[in-house]
Amino acid sequence: xxxxxxxxxxxxxxxxxxxxxxxxxxxxxxxxxxxxxxxxxxxxxxxxxxxxxxxxxxxxxxxxxxxxxxxxxxxxxxxxxxxxxxxxxxxxxxxxx
Amino acid sequence: xxxxxxxxxxxxxxxxxxxxxxxxxxxxxxxxxxxxxxxxxxxxxxxxxxxxxxxxxxxxxxxxxxxxxxxxxxxxxxxxxxxxxxxxxxxxxxxxxxxxxxxxxxxxxxxxxxxxxxxxxxxxxxxxxxxxxxxxxxxxxxxxxxxxxxxxxxxxxxxxxxxxxxxxxxxxxxxxxxxxxxxxxxxxxxxxxxxxxxxxxxxxxxxxxxxxxxxxxxxxxxxxxxxxxxxxxxxxxxxxxxxxxxxxxxxxxxxxxxxxxxxxxxxxxxxxxxxxxxxxxxxxxxxxxxxxxxxxxxxxxxxxxxxxxxxxxxxxxxxxxxxxxxxxxxxxxxxxxxxxxxxxxxxxxxxxxxxxxxxxxxxxxxxxxxxxxxxxxxxxxxxxxxxxxxxxxxxxxxxxxxxxxxxxxxxxxxxxxxxxxxxxxxxxxxxxxxxxxxxxxxxxxxxxxxxxxxxxxxxxxxxxxxxxxxxxxxxxxxxxxxxxxxxxxxxxxxxxx
Numbered sequence: 003x004x005x006x007x008x009x010x011x012x013x014x015x016x017x018x019x020x021x022x023x024x025x026x027x028x029x030x031x032x033x034x035x036x037x038x039x040x041x042x043x044x045x046x047x048x049x050x051x052x053x054x055x056x057x058x059x060x061x062x063x064x065x066x067x068x069x070x071x072x073x074x075x076x077x078x079x080x081x082x083x084x085x086x087x088x089x090x091x092x093x094x095x096x097x098x099x
Numbered sequence: 100x101x102x103x104x105x106x107x108x109x110x111x112x113x114x115x116x117x118x119x120x121x122x123x124x125x126x127x128x129x130x131x132x133x134x135x136x137x138x139x140x141x142x143x144x145x146x147x148x149x150x151x152x153x154x155x156x157x158x159x160x161x162x163x164x165x166x167x168x169x170x171x172x173x174x175x176x177x178x179x180x181x182x183x184x185x186x187x188x189x190x191x192x193x194x195x196x197x198x199x200x201x202x203x204x205x206x207x208x209x210x211x212x213x214x215x216x217x218x219x220x221x222x223x224x225x226x227x228x229x230x231x232x233x234x235x236x237x238x239x240x241x242x243x244x245x246x247x248x249x250x251x252x253x254x255x256x257x258x259x260x261x262x263x264x265x266x267x268x269x270x271x272x273x274x275x276x277x278x279x280x281x282x283x284x285x286x287x288x289x290x291x292x293x294x295x296x297x298x299x300x301x302x303x304x305x306x307x308x309x310x311x312x313x314x315x316x317x318x319x320x321x322x323x324x325x326x327x328x329x330x331x332x333x334x335x336x337x338x339x340x341x342x343x344x345x346x347x348x349x350x351x352x353x354x355x356x357x358x359x360x361x362x363x364x365x366x367x368x369x370x371x372x373x374x375x376x377x378x379x380x381x382x383x384x385x386x387x388x389x390x391x392x393x394x395x396x397x398x399x400x401x402x403x404x405x406x407x408x409x410x411x412x413x414x415x416x417x418x419x420x421x422x423x424x425x426x427x428x429x430x431x432x433x434x435x436x437x438x439x440x441x442x443x444x445x446x447x448x449x450x451x452x453x454x455x456x457x458x459x460x461x462x463x464x465x466x467x468x469x470x471x472x473x474x475x476x477x478x479x480x481x482x483x484x485x486x487x488x489x490x491x492x493x494x495x496x497x498x499x500x501x502x503x504x505x506x507x508x509x510x511x512x513x514x515x516x517x518x519x520x521x522x523x524x525x526x527x528x529x530x531x532x533x534x535x536x537x538x539x540x541x542x543x544x545x546x547x548x549x550x551x552x553x554x555x556x557x558x559x560x561x562x563x564x565x566x567x568x569x570x571x572x573x574x575x576x577x578x579x580x581x582x583x584x585x586x587x588x589x590x591x592x593x594x595x596x
Contacts, residue, residue: 015216020214027211047220048220051220051223052224055198058200059221060200060202060215060217060245061213061214061215062214062215062216074208075207076207076208076209076210077208077209077213078209079211085209088208089208
């Protein structure tokens with residue numbers, strides 16, 4: 003497992019329950035699995051609607067792993083930790099995942 | 100008539116600016132509501148939607164947003180550019196926003212609850228940028244391939260269409276045609292205001308595009324399938340159901356281009372706005388006679404549109420020059436325009452549509468179709484007759500004098516092949532050739548000519564360096580009794596003078 007720094011961006015639209023849940027889930031996962039080597043930027047599309055285009059955001063919340071490359075996207079409230087770890091390439095993808 | 104109908108209907112409509120489509124919908128798409136446009140690949144649904152947006156932005160002061168879910172952005176721009184639509188310019192003028200939405204399932208992991216608020220935010224942002232009144236979603240079904248949770252997706256689509264309706268946005272939603280349903284994902288369940296289907300059928304290697312308004316809530320609409328055309332001027336729909344016999348019947352006469360033929364037609368030639376059939380076997384001079392007619396019309400300063408179904412314009416011009424009729428001068432002066440097309444390149448509907456379109460653009464006084472019998476290669480004689488009925492109806496409604504040539508296959512059936520179409524014609528002139536000694540003598544006669552006294556004599560004619568020369572009448576009686584029509588009366592007419 004490379005010790006690269008994880009640059010994460012969480013897209014939300016306002017302080018919706020889903021957004022709050024997603025952020026809490028993300029913090030927890032990062033602290034457990036990426037301690038000391040991650041940064042999280044929260045982008046609120048209600049304030050910055052133009053930013054949705056760049057990362058091709060449709061679903062909310064969307065977590066974008068900007069680094070390390072390639073870019074990965076995980077949509078949803080990140081309630082399934084296992085899935086998030088797979089999405090971030092921190093766990094190998096199971097054949098039937 | 101269009102206006103009256105749309106005034107009568109209760110809902111407000113937004114014109115698409117697509118010729119013909121606004122006629123069959125009696126005014127356009129339902130304002131402030133979504134319309135579903137379903138069709139197979141290459142059926143023209145994207146062009147329909149883009150035309151709707153561009154026409155709105157360009158001429159109706161209704162800016163638009165194009166949200167495209169298609170993977171190939173460059174392809175869209177190219178398609179549209181080929182129609183002369185300059186999207187970049189409209190974007191620059193703040194009349195249009197194009198947003199490419201790209202979803203790649205392979206790079207997306209789904210975990211837990213989500214919604215499509217991101218799409219809403221993007222759309223709202225785009226709408227606000229130009230104060231859009233029109234939106235096109237092309238093709239939103241693509242999302243079904245990008246997102247796993249179709250339950251969420253369906254709920255969000257339902258919300259999206261309601262959201263657009265609440266904002267009073269007139270929307271075109273394109274969708275792939277499904278097997279059982281109108282669309283693959285059953286979008287018609289959410290969009291119930293108006294549904295239009297497009298179809299691209301190939302029959303015996305000849306393709307015809309058709310459009311149908313399947314549903315239009317709160318409005319009358321034509322329910323037939325209408326042929327439509329995509330060419331460099333965009334999309335054109337041909338409404339062909341109104342076959343009314345209400346044309347004006349002008350008394351004005353126009354020359355056939357040959358004084359002798361005018362003489363046979365009461366001395367004055369054809370009626371303006373009438374339909375003339377020139378039929379005969381191969382090599383009897385039909386095209387040359389037509390060229391004389393065109394030449395005379397251009398001399399009067401009238402505009403002629405010449406449909407060639409056999410030769411190229413260059414070939415025709417060359418042949419006519421050698422026959423003593425120089426029509427190239429009229430092409431140069433812009434009075435004569437050729438439209439050459441192989442009959443078997445399209446179906447009859449497409450030919451009909453092309454003719455309509457070309458006539459509307461050029462606005463001629465005279466139209467020639469040479470030879471209409473070649474159209475039999477793409478349809479049965481009944482189909483050709485029905486098509487010609489529509490052509491003639493259309494030309495008459497515009498007061499255009501039309502001349503059709505028709506090739507008769509054998510000398511034995513001179514008056515036979517044309518029986519199907521002859522009843523549509525006001526004047527019918529027959530040309531033939533007979534062998535006399537070592538010569539082939541060409542001859543012509545007027546078989547019928549409605550509403551005028553006409554000669555019943557068979558006249559010989561020959562080609563000279565100055566065109567066709569018709570031999571003087573034998574009996575000197577160029578015009579017999581007003582009602583004389585059949586050759587059997589010939590002996591009496593001769594005796595009379």
